[in-house]
Amino acid sequence: MTLSIAQMKTDDDILRNIAKPVQNISSEDIQNLIDRLMFTCEKAKGMGIAAPQIFQSKQIFIMSSHPNERYPDAPVMVPVAVINPKIIWQSHDFEKDWEGCLSVPDIRGLVLRSRTINVTYTNRYDEKIEAEYHGFLARLFQHEYDHLKGILFIDKVLSEADIITEKEYQNVMMKRII
Numbered sequence: 001m002t003l004s005i006a007q008m009k010t011d012d013d014i015l016r017n018i019a020k021p022v023q024n025i026s027s028e029d030i031q032n033l034i035d036r037l038m039f040t041c042e043k044a045k046g047m048g049i050a051a052p053q054i055f056q057s058k059q060i061f062i063m064s065s066h067p068n069e070r071y072p073d074a075p076v077m078v079p080v081a082v083i084n085p086k087i088i089w090q091s092h093d094f095e096k097d098w099e100g101c102l103s104v105p106d107i108r109g110l111v112l113r114s115r116t117i118n119v120t121y122t123n124r125y126d127e128k129i130e131a132e133y134h135g136f137l138a139r140l141f142q143h144e145y146d147h148l149k150g151i152l153f154i155d156k157v158l159s160e161a162d163i164i165t166e167k168e169y170q171n172v173m174m175k176r177i178i
């Protein structure tokens, strides 16, 4: 399996598209695509990845939160495939925090997101799920959901002062830990 990940600008034709709903979740094609997304997310050390990032314009993403050096406070979860998601409610209580993206390498930006969201989606076993997410998981869900609408986090950064390089970001995180 390859690790080819669509990159901003170069692959805008796919990244900026609106992804299509998925019909046959139990089909081999879709199950293989989910496996590829899980594999790529793990190998690229991402917290999540959306199908357009591996050149498939379909409404699927993976959430795979776990603490690492970039996000030491991220909660641990079993990776989950989120299919045909909808955000049915979002709080007007917002929070600004750092985000990065496998499709926007070496850059971090501060993005304002709702602190709490209520969502529905279908999982890979074709079960309908309703969930409420807070904090980091709400942020992760909103980031991946945006990918299905052709939106990248960088579009939501309000000021140039809120963009830093990966190296600067690591310095910020070091200061936070110390």
Ligand SMILES: [Zn+2]
Residues within 6 Å of the ligand: 100, 101, 102, 103, 143, 144, 147
């Ligand atoms: Zn992303």
